[in-house]
Amino acid sequence: MTSVSSRLVRLLNMVPYFQANPRITRTEAAVDLGVSTKQLEEDLNQLWMCGLPGYGPGDLIDFQFSGDTVEVTFSAGIDRALKLTSPEATGLLVALRALADIPGVVDPQAARSAIAKIAAAAGTVGHDDTLAAVNNQDAPAESRAAGAVRAAVRDKRALTIDYYAASHDTVTTRTVDPIRVLLIGGNSYLEAWSREAEGVRLFRFDRIVEATELDEPAAPPALTLQAPPDTSLFDADPALPAATLRVAPSALWMLEYYPVRDVRELPDGSCEVAMTYASADWMTRLLLGFGSAVQVLAPESLGQRVQATAAAALTSYESYEAHEAHEA
Known part of the structure; x- marks a missing residue:
């Protein structure tokens, strides 16, 4: 996240920079922009693919190269203040x-x-x-821990954090080297090298109780910086229960909105899927909303829970109807 955002800021500033420094050399520009000449070439090639809708000749940002110098010949309006529709x-x-x-x-x-x-x-x-x-004084304020972590990621500083592990109901102190901030499933996570575990770990922001920036730079192994984020554990957390469901054709849209996996299409057009869930109450409410269009195949306990909840709701409704009829 940090490298992408840094490059975006640099790309947005490059056209005005070259306009303010016409016919500057690639070497001088790379020094001013704080990048290697190779990275500068990659940025220029990227900018060549950016421009105005239509994206044809005369729409894209253009440069003129003479020897080692660079000059902007068409800015595509990137040097003007953005006007949003x-x-x-x-x-x-x-x-x-x-x-x-x-x-x-x-x-x-x-x-x-x-x-x-x-x-x-x-x-x-x-x-x-x-x-x-x-x-607005009523707006939620950033916690001290979240602010400290965000600053450490930005400044590339090491941290000590007190972290609540929900699975063990314990708070432990870790020394970490921040890598980036990730957004996964509506939650924010700090991806960092854990010195205690000697590996990359994800720490959910709302479970970081305290954070203190150390007087030393973050030093995660180089390979962890080059590797993409590993979020595979969110695909099927082995600590969470999973249900096997039979989904009728009329409810197949749920596959686009809920974390299902192992989808197997059946001859009648329905699908058998596996779905991980954290709360049995939440899963029961979800399944009740689909009615007969989604059937629980396993575990049996979940199926019984859904049936019992539906029966209780029906009994309550019948009692309400009887009471209303009596009052009338």
């Missing part, structure tokens, strides 16, 4: 509001300030509402 502003506001509520991803106060400015520029709120959004 109403749908674009709405989409950006929704995304910012979602990020502001997830610990560790962004500074909530900065996000709320950006939200207020975008909303005001889009004409959806007045000036007083803008100030209120920025200064």
